[in-house]
Amino acid sequence: MSLAAARILPAPRRSGSGFKHGPTCSVRPHSEEIAMTATGAENVYTRLGARPVINAGGNTTVWGGSTPSPDVLRAMYEAGNSFVEMEELLETSGARIAELVGAEAAYATAGCYAALVLSTAACISGNDPEKAAQIPDLTGLKSEIVLQQRHRYSYDRAYTIAGSKLVLAGDEDGTTTQQLEDAIGPDTAAVAFLIRADEDDSVVSLEKTVEIAHARGVPVIADAAAQIYPLDFLRRNAQSADLVCFGGKYMGAPHSMGFVCGKQEMIDAVTAHGFIGPTPFGRAMKVDRQEIIGLVAAVEAWVETDHEERLVRYGVRFGAIERAVQGVAGVKETKVVPVSNFVGLMLHVILDTDKLGKSANDVFEELLGGSPRIRTAVEGDDTITVNVHTLNEGEENIIADRLRELLDV
16 A cells, blocks of 8 residues: 555535535534633633633634644544554655645645744755754754845744745845845855745746756745635645745644645655654654654645535624624624635624724724633724634634624714
8 A cells, every 4th residue: 555545534514505624613512611611610721820812813713723623633642542653653744645636745734934944944954964963053054044134034044943044035115136146156055935825926946946046956935824725726836846835724723833845755754853863953853653643634635625514614704793783783794804824714804993982903803802802803993804714613603792792873
């Protein structure tokens, strides 16, 4: 049997026009316990003194990242029933993920940031064990990672953890091909690229970046953290560079998981820096067997989901909130708007701030300070934004009731 032959999840269950499993499943196990959590009753969080949150703000780390689907949780529970050789599991799980996204190889990591760190180390050392053992002392090794100035972002420090330093190409107005070419020198270990759904022509494209880097014998690392929808966009990204890094939480995996995929020889170098071995660079980035299985199950579910049906179900949940605030004095209008990320749709509740006498941020704080705590987001001074993909069953109704209470002046 080939490494990529077996699936983790049971066969998808047909319901109507689409699949019903993974991140599209609307019913979670133990719904009574979830309802207790949402309404502030005693639970594992409150017993520790922490406060549960109804999260309508998205998959951000500071608010817990993700809630794996029932199928993912069941796969993780099953994984806990026995031990496994971790090197074998990393190899077979990587092969399955690579098959799903159309890459040569893949490796499960402790989130997207860890994938970037390990990828950087792999580009510095290649498959030379002596160079690998030397990191983070880069004396005599290539130590520069080139990044376009307009691609500076909160997590680009990941490219320096292995002892390397960033070399910036271009400026805040953009980067030309000549500027990118000039930034690549004899000490360049890799060129990094931040994949965005709405990239503009002020930066050198990923395709052109790969062409320029490869002409100089330099690999490219792409950060595609949440760039996973539509599915052809996911697969195109996964096949776009030597190493491409993703966050698993956006597909419904455990918050702490991600993966890197790309060329086989480069994934071999990443693996050598992983958490297994006598003196591994990536020891602090260890993942457990349950998390790896949860990641594979989530990627399977995401790739096999009927995303048109997923968006239809989002619309139904948005509708519950829209109906609740219809005609409320403090609301000018509501509208479901498309967004250029994996979520696809978001609800905007546009406030009449003059009648309310308060801003959208004031309402946000009231929602967050209430019981239960409700986390939304804000756009401008007058708009509350709501995501439903992070909600448990029925939590949209709690949000609807609370918004009506706060906005009916």
